[in-house]
Amino acid sequence: MSRSPSLPDRPTLEVDPESTPEERLSALKEHFEELQDVHEELEEQLESVREKREDLREQVDELQRENETLKTASLYIATVEDLNEDGAVIKQHGNNQEVLTEVGDRLRERVEIGDRVAINDSFSIQRVLDDETDARAQAMEVDQSPSVEYDDIGGLEEKLREVREAVEDPLVNPEQFEKVGVEPPSGVLLYGPPGTGKTMMAKAVANETDATFIKMAGSELVQKFIGEGSRLVRDLFELAEKEEPAIIFIDEIDAVAAERTDSKTSGDAEVQRTMMQLLSEMDGFDERGDVRIIAATNRFDMLDSAILRPGRFDRLIEVPNPDQEARERILEIHTEGMNLAEAVDYETLASKTEGFSGAELESLTTEAGMFAIRDGRDEVKMQDFDDAYTKIVESSEDGSMPSYASYVH
Numbered sequence: 436m437s438r439s440p441s442l443p444d445r446p447t448l449e450v451d452p453e454s455t456p457e458e459r460l461s462a463l464k465e466h467f468e469e470l471q472d473v474h475e476e477l478e479e480q481l482e483s484v485r486e487k488r489e490d491l492r493e494q495v496d497e498l499q500r501e502n503e504t505l506k507t508a509s510l511y512i513a514t515v516e517d518l519n520e521d522g523a524v525i526k527q528h529g530n531n532q533e534v535l536t537e538v539g540d541r542l543r544e545r546v547e548i549g550d551r552v553a554i555n556d557s558f559s560i561q562r563v564l565d566d567e568t569d570a571r572a573q574a575m576e577v578d579q580s581p582s583v584e585y586d587d588i589g590g591l592e593e594k595l596r597e598v599r600e601a602v603e604d605p606l607v608n609p610e611q612f613e614k615v616g617v618e619p620p621s622g623v624l625l626y627g628p629p630g631t632g633k634t635m636m637a638k639a640v641a642n643e644t645d646a647t648f649i650k651m652a653g654s655e656l657v658q659k660f661i662g663e664g665s666r667l668v669r670d671l672f673e674l675a676e677k678e679e680p681a682i683i684f685i686d687e688i689d690a691v692a693a694e695r696t697d698s699k700t701s702g703d704a705e706v707q708r709t710m711m712q713l714l715s716e717m718d719g720f721d722e723r724g725d726v727r728i729i730a731a732t733n734r735f736d737m738l739d740s741a742i743l744r745p746g747r748f749d750r751l752i753e754v755p756n757p758d759q760e761a762r763e764r765i766l767e768i769h770t771e772g773m774n775l776a777e778a779v780d781y782e783t784l785a786s787k788t789e790g791f792s793g794a795e796l797e798s799l800t801t802e803a804g805m806f807a808i809r810d811g812r813d814e815v816k817m818q819d820f821d822d823a824y825t826k827i828v829e830s831s832e833d834g835s836m837p838s839y840a841s842y843v844h
């Protein structure tokens with residue numbers, strides 16, 4: 436880096452007190468000229484600093500533009516196989532093409548053999564990606580023994596029976612299917628409004644069958660890098676096989692399995708590829724042994740029918756908002772450890788909360804407890820539930836729960 440120019444010495448004026456007025460005038464003149472020289476020199480330095488600043492500003496603009504293009508351009512993923520003086524040998528994911536590519540000075544120190552890197556159309560490395568295991572860990576939630584039990588789920592008895600039949604029986608009693616000569620359902624699709632217990636059911640089945648619960652959100656499968664989504668799908672099934680017995684739970688499956696629209700952007704094509712990978716993993720499912728797959732969606736209407744074909748998600752189970760009886764049971768479950776006043780009546784509360792999901796009923800109980808705490812009481816009263824209800828309804832953004840108007844205080 437170039438150093439900044441040093442400042443010129445400041446001229447000093449030395450006048451001999453014994454000197455004549457002429458001599459003093461001449462000394463002053465000399466000093467004035469010296470000052471003028473310094474002034475000129477400083478002007479020149481200032482000008483050159485200004486030019487340098489202008490150059491730097493242009494460089495910043497250029498880097499910003501480059502950064503923008505990097506952020507928006509589609510990049511491919513590759514693994515670094517070897518590093519030598521000529522550059523890096525990389526293997527592109529998806530097509531396994533091997534290429535020797537130069538590595539710029541900036542990246543040379545950061546790239547190591549085995550790294551995953553993002554490359555552009557000309558195979559030039561644009562950046563080093565996070566450790567694969569990190570990326571995997573971020574995208575998947577793995578729980579060796581989830582703590583949810585069947586009894587923690589309120590209502591949904593019939594739905595739970597269906598899920599158990601499709602998921603638990605093939606895991607626990609595979610011979611039965613062989614004896615009868617039927618294939619167990621491949622995948623179970625739970626659909627219904629948010630917060631109704633879909634994830635809970637999947638966790639409970641995993642717990643009660645001693646299977647590992649592996650959750651992946653569909654939105655995690657929609658990746659920005661080409662080939663990355665399908666790789667995560669492969670990872671997901673590979674991990675499940677390693678951990679078997681295992682239950683794969685894909686939440687928000689609509690993110691990768693929505694019906695194709697007419698738009699043909701590269702993002703859509705990538706989502707499509709991920710979905711194809713998912714379907715092909717499911718098609719090769721029979722040989723997988725003790726792995727069952729459950730998916731969930733709030734947007735059943737958006738799904739591509741390809742995923743609902745026999746051998747794929749061929750067991751559809753609707754999980755609706757709880758009815759009166761289920762609401763009573765859910766309230767009972769979530770107030771189990773609470774110190775309730777005599778007057779708290781589940782039946783009244785349940786009839787007042789028509790249209791609430793299980794998750795909303797849970798927050799109603801928590802909020803009621805908070806009101807009691809704020810009031811310095813250790814007992815939760817009916818009034819706390821009323822206050823909690825008002826708070827939840829008011830904070831609900833869309834106000835779409837049907838029964839607010841019918842709530843009687």
Ligand SMILES: Nc1ncnc2c1ncn2[C@@H]1O[C@H](COP(=O)(O)OP(=O)(O)OP(=O)(O)O)[C@@H](O)[C@H]1O
Nearest residue numbers: 587588589629630631632633634635765793794797
């Ligand atoms: N039927 C239920 N019984 C008891 N608790 C429930 C029930 N439904 C929901 N809950 C409560 O709501 C929370 C969220 O439920 P869950 O995650 O299972 O919903 P979901 O249907 O998977 O929602 P989403 O579609 O938003 O993923 C649960 O942890 C639980 O506390």
